[in-house]
Amino acid sequence: MEIRPIRDGDEAAITDLWRRCELVRPWNDPASDIAFARAAPQSEIFIGERQGKIIASVMCGHDGHRGWVYYVAVSPDERGDQLGRAIMEKAEEWLHDLGVPKLELLIRNTNVQVAQFYESLGYKTEPVVVMSRWLKTPPADPNG
Numbered sequence: 001m002e003i004r005p006i007r008d009g010d011e012a013a014i015t016d017l018w019r020r021c022e023l024v025r026p027w028n029d030p031a032s033d034i035a036f037a038r039a040a041p042q043s044e045i046f047i048g049e050r051q052g053k054i055i056a057s058v059m060c061g062h063d064g065h066r067g068w069v070y071y072v073a074v075s076p077d078e079r080g081d082q083l084g085r086a087i088m089e090k091a092e093e094w095l096h097d098l099g100v101p102k103l104e105l106l107i108r109n110t111n112v113q114v115a116q117f118y119e120s121l122g123y124k125t126e127p128v129v130v131m132s133r134w135l136k137t138p139p140a141d142p143n144g
């Protein structure tokens with residue numbers, strides 16, 4: 001698998017990957033998320049490509065303090081081959097080179113089993129509560 005930054009023309013295939021990986025929620029518009037990340041200098045979307053097909057992704061960035069990853073995905077038919085590890089290592093390398101000291105990520109409580117994947121990569125669960133508030137009119141799902 002070759003890993004490279006997103007480029008023009010990738011959006012439809014990435015969105016399809018995210019949908020097949022069940023990462024798209026009603027309150028998150030993939031096109032807006034991709035455009036916002038691409039417009040920000042402190043964020044990047046890396047994709048994993050094999051034979052011209054996008055099979056993995058990670059959106060990474062930092063807020064001036066911590067690094068974050070979103071949309072960590074490997075195509076369902078390509079899992080179990082260390083590709084998730086590879087795309088995460090790319091995000092870690094990119095953030096490390098920007099001077100980011102620590103990487104954090106969120107797991108939905110409907111997807112807690114994925115913690116084992118991150119634990120294999122050396123991540124641990126933190127004793128924190130995540131809170132949020134919309135700064136614009138909330139999209140369709142108010143629970144988002």
Ligand SMILES: CC(C)(COP(=O)(O)OP(=O)(O)OC[C@H]1O[C@@H](n2cnc3c(N)ncnc32)[C@H](O)[C@@H]1OP(=O)(O)O)[C@@H](O)C(=O)NCCC(=O)NCCS
Pocket residue numbers: 021022023071072073074075078079080081082083084085086106107108111113114116117118120121
């Ligand atoms: C999570 C995901 C990216 C893993 O991709 P993958 O390519 O299958 O993972 P890898 O093959 O790189 O696995 C790396 C390690 O994690 C472990 N692992 C991966 N998925 C696992 C799972 N579901 N349960 C337990 N361990 C898992 C592997 O056994 C491997 O361990 P090892 O290196 O000690 O042998 C993929 O399953 C996926 O896209 N899931 C749906 C989207 C998702 O939930 N993303 C995360 C949102 S927070």
